[in-house]
Amino acid sequence: MDASRIYSVGDARRRAARAVPRALFDYIDGGADDEVTLQQNERAFQEVTFRPRMAGATGDPQVSTTLLGTPLSLPVLLAPCGLVRFMHPDGAPGIARAAAAAGTVSVLSTVAGSSLEEFATSSPGPKWFQLYSPGGPEQTEGLVGRAQRAGYDGLVVTLDTPALGHRERDVRHGVTQPFRFTPASASRLAAQVALRPRWVTGMVRAAVRARSGAAEPTDTSAGAAASPTARLVAMGASPFSWDDVTAIRHQWTGPLAVKGVLCADDARRAVEAGCDAVIVSNHGGRQLDGAPATLRVLPEIVDALGGTAAVVLDSGVRRGSDVVKAVAAGADAVMIGRPYLYGLATCGEAGVRRVLEILRIEMVRTLSLMGCPSVSALDRSWIELPSAI
Numbered sequence: 001m002d003a004s005r006i007y008s009v010g011d012a013r014r015r016a017a018r019a020v021p022r023a024l025f026d027y028i029d030g031g032a033d034d035e036v037t038l039q040q041n042e043r044a045f046q047e048v049t050f051r052p053r054m055a056g057a058t059g060d061p062q063v064s065t066t067l068l069g070t071p072l073s074l075p076v077l078l079a080p081c082g083l084v085r086f087m088h089p090d091g092a093p094g095i096a097r098a099a100a101a102a103g104t105v106s107v108l109s110t111v112a113g114s115s116l117e118e119f120a121t122s123s124p125g126p127k128w129f130q131l132y133s134p135g136g137p138e139q140t141e142g143l144v145g146r147a148q149r150a151g152y153d154g155l156v157v158t159l160d161t162p163a164l165g166h167r168e169r170d171v172r173h174g175v176t177q178p179f180r181f182t183p184a185s186a187s188r189l190a191a192q193v194a195l196r197p198r199w200v201t202g203m204v205r206a207a208v209r210a211r212s213g214a215a216e217p218t219d220t221s222a223g224a225a226a227s228p229t230a231r232l233v234a235m236g237a238s239p240f241s242w243d244d245v246t247a248i249r250h251q252w253t254g255p256l257a258v259k260g261v262l263c264a265d266d267a268r269r270a271v272e273a274g275c276d277a278v279i280v281s282n283h284g285g286r287q288l289d290g291a292p293a294t295l296r297v298l299p300e301i302v303d304a305l306g307g308t309a310a311v312v313l314d315s316g317v318r319r320g321s322d323v324v325k326a327v328a329a330g331a332d333a334v335m336i337g338r339p340y341l342y343g344l345a346t347c348g349e350a351g352v353r354r355v356l357e358i359l360r361i362e363m364v365r366t367l368s369l370m371g372c373p374s375v376s377a378l379d380r381s382w383i384e385l386p387s388a389i
Contacts (some may be wrong), residue, residue, distance in 0.1 A: 001015065001019075002347075003353065006355070006358070007358070009318045009339040009355060009358065012342035012351065013029070013338075015342070015346040018344040021192035023170070026170065027170060028342070028345060029169075030169035030286075030340065033165070033168065034289055036289050037288070037292075039232050040315030041317050042292045043293070045295055045318070045319075048272060048325045048383050049253060050383055052388060054371055056371035056372075061125070061372060062374035063375050065098055065375055067105075068154060068255040068310055070105060070126050071195065072333065073104060074102070074323075074360050075331075075332065075375055076333065076335075076359055077128075077335045078098075078104065078106040078340050079314055079335035080272055081109055081112065082111040084341070085114060087110070087344050088345060088347075089202045090349040092119050092122075093114065094348050095123065095352055096122050096123030096125070096127060097349055099356075100124045100323045102356040105125070105127065105128055107126075107128040108127065111132065116129055116146055117150050120151055126153045127152055127153060130156040137244070137247070141251060148251075153254060153255070155257070157257070159260040160281065160287050161167075161287060167285070205264075242269055245274075245275065249274035256276050257275060258270045258278055258279065259375060260275075261278040261281070262292060262294070262297050264300050264304035267301045268304055277310035278311055280294045280298055280301055280311060281294060281335070283315070286366065293363075294315045295316060298313055302330030311332055312334065313329075320360065320363035320366055321362060324370075324375070327375050328380060328382045328383045330380070340355050
């Protein structure tokens with residue numbers, strides 16, 4: 001498909017639903033339990049209104065910024081997401097190339113399906129590595145060391161996964177954690193796959209190319225030889241503590257962020273542990289259903305930190321106007337997950353590039369209509385926060 005025919009994140013979502021098997025789309029699109037938090041993440045943005053200032057705009061508003069010393073052409077990072085190699089053959093390397101082309105950062109997940117070394121060499125721009133606990137301190141230390149040697153610019157420690165959320169869409173497809181297939185579930189998935197011959201062809205070609213390429217590292221002490229599925233299962237067996245974060249800080253020499261912060265107390269604990277940034281995230285509504293929408297707790301966390309650490313908002317962003325609202329509320333940048341995955345599932349790297357282009361265009365247009373000259377000029381005077389936020 002021609003990526004230029006994607007006109008919004010919502011449009012990318014509709015096209016992704018037609019491009020990949022239903023079970024895979026639901027893995028991308030779904031949340032935990034009743035998906036209340038998933039819905040609230042988006043609704044929180046809808047409840048914020050702008051306070052525009054007329055006759056004040058001059059030229060094209062600037063959307064570039066700097067985060068933890070890294071220049072960004074727009075304040076939008078690509079969040080770590082699991083199993084992306086099954087969404088399109090371009091996988092994590094394609095995501096990295098799209099991020100670099102857009103002038104931003106892509107964060108590789110421990111369970112993305114690509115080795116961190118492969119991802120590092122395929123990304124011409126800055127890249128971060130997201131760390132799950134794959135089985136204890138020794139394995140964690142090994143992964144952090146590999147990321148350091150591979151030249152990653154930042155490290156993200158995910159805290160909100162002591163157990164996996166109950167994602168009922170996956171369960172209905174017979175896809176559970178760990179991934180095991182019964183004859184009944186295999187039959188259902190086979191029927192879905194048969195309806196997506198283009199996706200099947202792409203996956204087969206990618207598998208053939210992978211067999212002819214170099215093998216992934218086999219350092220089992222760092223969890224490298226384990227499959228993405230095995231690492232996904234193992235990560236819940238040894239969740240991180242704040243003492244673990246402190247130990248990682250002592251080993252890791254670059255910028256360090258923790259992901260999954262939803263209250264001021266945890267944000268302050270992160271700074272005490274030596275973190276340079278906190279990522280306000282509820283895992284896109286995929287973990288604890290009933291957790292607060294991230295935009296609702298963002299002001300509390302920003303005020304508690306008082307500039308002692310960078311603040312990134314994750315979960316719920318679907319428009320460039322949402323990015324503007326988050327930055328006005330105090331975020332230094334946002335992370336997106338589903339939006340770029342919809343683009344990836346639709347047409348690979350080109351789809352990711354198109355989603356980032358759309359967000360940039362929407363941001364510039366929003367700032368222009370608001371009469372705001374740049375993202376650096378945004379503060380809470382530009383928005384109206386409902387009393388519930």
